[in-house]
Amino acid sequence: MTKAGTKDSSPTETLSRTEVKLGGVWRVVVLNDPVNLMSYVMMVFKKIFGFNETVARRHMLEVHEQGRSVVWSGLREKAEAYVYTLQQWHLTAVVELDETH
Helix, strand or coil: CCCCCCCCCCHHHHHHHHHHHHCCCEEEEEECCCCCCHHHHHHHHHHHHCCCHHHHHHHHHHHHHHCEEEEEEECHHHHHHHHHHHHHCCCEEEEEECCCC
């Protein structure tokens, strides 16, 4: 309950904020881990994203040397599906909002 005279945000305002959080461009980020071999990571990238050898190697080296690599960006639902699939292959991956868009 709210007291008389206080301003509460309307359901429309809340929906708009939620839509903004769900919309936009989301990134799939693969993080480095001490477990998986570089060749295994490349194989997973090729299978899941259809990367060729050169692109898979570049992303694998980014993960290895910089600790992370953005391997895909787009709609949140698809990003979450990619993260789930990567985790099924035992890679550490997260979804993050691309705040540059």
